[in-house]
Structure formats: structure tokens, C-alpha cells
Amino acid sequence: MRVTDLVETAAGLPVAWSSQLLGEVGAAGVKVLRMDGRPVPSEVHTTTEALLVLDGQLELALEGRELSVRAGELCLVPGGHRHAVRAGSSGTLVIVEVADRPAAGAGDQNR
Secondary structure, three states, rough: OOOOOOHHHHOOOOOOOOEEEEEOOOOOOEEEEEEEEOEEEEEEOOOOEEEEEEEEEEEEEOOOEEEEEEEEOOOEEEOOOOOOEOOOOOEEEEEEEOOOOOOOOOOOOOO
């Protein structure tokens, strides 16, 4: 068992939007990252992704809707829904997600 200071860990990451895997709960990975105001291109996952804002604010575009997720709020992005981080997102973000698996025949690419 260990205790991790999430804000301190995120602040210590060398690059914003580069997450650090803290551990796994079942099949889900728990990651932390630092947001720095820049937008991030859209993506889609096969499983639901949990986005928990510890401090700051996350600006999301989700299936054509714009959402603001504030400190202390959790957003569940359903699997199969395209989402992107909009400019202005800053602070500390925790992500809980099950890693997407490569499609059959996609080879042995590491993600």
C-alpha cells in the first residue's frame, strides 16, 4: 500500500499532457497528468473513461457538445464517443481507463 500526492506528482512531470501511470485497479489504469492550457486532438476509446479534475478546469468537446469540468468534478466519457480537450484546460487531471487493445491483425505495436 502506498499514498501518492497527485498534485505534486503531476507538477513534477517534465511535459504537460504526458500522463504517469500510478497503478491499476482491476483492468483499469489510474493516471495523473498536468494540463497546461493547450488543446489536445480528439480521440475515441472503446471503453468508458473517467476524468477527475483535482484542481483547475478541463474544457471538453464531447460529441459536438462543449463541457466545462471544474475542480472536484468527474466526467465519464462513454466508450465510442469522440472527445477532445479544448484550449484553456489547466490544472491536475486524474484519468481512469482500460487500455484500448489493438484490433486483430494490427501487429505487436506498443501504446
